[in-house]
Amino acid sequence: IHSSQMALEIAAKAAVGAPTILGDCPFSQRVQLTLEEKKIAYHTHLIDVSNKPQWFLEVSPEGKVPVVKFDGKWVPDSDVIVGILEEKYPEPSFVTPPQFSSVGSKIFGTFVSFVKSKDSNDGTEQALVAELNALEEHLKANGPYVAGEKVTAVDLSLAPKLYHVVVALGHFKNWTIPESLTHVHNYIKLLFARESFEKTKAAKEYVIAGWLPKVNP
Numbered sequence: 617i618h619s620s621q622m623a624l625e626i627a628a629k630a631a632v633g634a635p636t637i638l639g640d641c642p643f644s645q646r647v648q649l650t651l652e653e654k655k656i657a658y659h660t661h662l663i664d665v666s667n668k669p670q671w672f673l674e675v676s677p678e679g680k681v682p683v684v685k686f687d688g689k690w691v692p693d694s695d696v697i698v699g700i701l702e703e704k705y706p707e708p709s710f711v712t713p714p715q716f717s718s719v720g721s722k723i724f725g726t727f728v729s730f731v732k733s734k735d736s737n738d739g740t741e742q743a744l745v746a747e748l749n750a751l752e753e754h755l756k757a758n759g760p761y762v763a764g765e766k767v768t769a770v771d772l773s774l775a776p777k778l779y780h781v782v783v784a785l786g787h788f789k790n791w792t793i794p795e796s797l798t799h800v801h802n803y804i805k806l807l808f809a810r811e812s813f814e815k816t817k818a819a820k821e822y823v824i825a826g827w828l829p830k831v832n833p
Contacts, residue, residue: 623657625685627672630662631822638662640818640826642724642776643694644682649772650698652812654705698769712768719754719762719770723747724777731784732831741791744781748793748800755799760806767810775807776817783823788831 628644631637639662651658663672668679675690676683683690684697686704691697702711726747730740754762762770782804785791793800807813818826 623659624651625659625661626651627661627663627676627681627683627690629681630664631818632666632825632828634822635662635664635667637822638816638818639665640780640823641681642780645776645779645816645818646694646773647682647684647697647701648816649775649812650701650710650769652815653710653767653772653810654701654708656701656705694773698772702769710767710769710772712770713763716754716758716763716768717770720747720751720774720777723751723774723781727777727781727785731788731827745794748797751803752797752800755803759799760802771807775810775813778804779808779817780823780827783820784827784831787820787824788827 626644626647628648629639629641631639638660648658648660661672663669663681665679665681673679675685676692678692680692682694682697683692684700685691686700691700698710702709723744726740726744730744733740758764761767762774782793793804795801808817
């Protein structure tokens with residue numbers, strides 16, 4: 617822990633229906649994973665997104681989570697936050713080599729379309745499978761992580777999103793990642809087994825509760 621530092625403050629999403637429990641926002645978890653992996657002390661403010669506190673709306677007028685307080689100023693956007701953390705706390709480094717930084721970047725978008733889909737022939741499942749196949753090929757050539765032996769920022773961004781893929785599609789579609797994607801399965805196992813992931817993941821029921829209104833509006 618960087619003990620010379622005051623604990624950083626982060627505002628993250630509380631669980632749907634359980635405002636005192638960590639919620640299912642993959643972007644909040646990405647920031648918390650980065651803080652854990654860098655051993656930075658932090659304090660989490662849980663935000664009930666259906667009933668946002670006044671102080672939070674003052675620091676985050678768009679009401680977006682996560683936001684992190686740097687030098688007295690609240691900063692939104694997990695990409696920006698992770699960049700600042702990397703700058704301020706360069707050790708250990710999680711910089712992803714630029715040629716790998718967009719690996720897997722379309723997985724979450726294709727997952728969202730598929731989990732919300734009401735028509736099994738609309739191509740959303742195939743689109744997700746195509747993205748997972750691309751990840752499989754990449755990991756086969758470069759794994760076990762996206763940039764090789766060592767975890768980098770891209771993995772900490774993908775881990776929470778893949779957790780949503782596994783939990784939400786398992787629940788709402790009774791769907792699992794094809795067994796043939798052995799490198800993807802191994803990658804997920806490695807990521808989910810990390811202590812940082814165990815500490816920061818939402819319980820499965822809160823991931824499901826978070827998607828319920830989006831799947832069945």
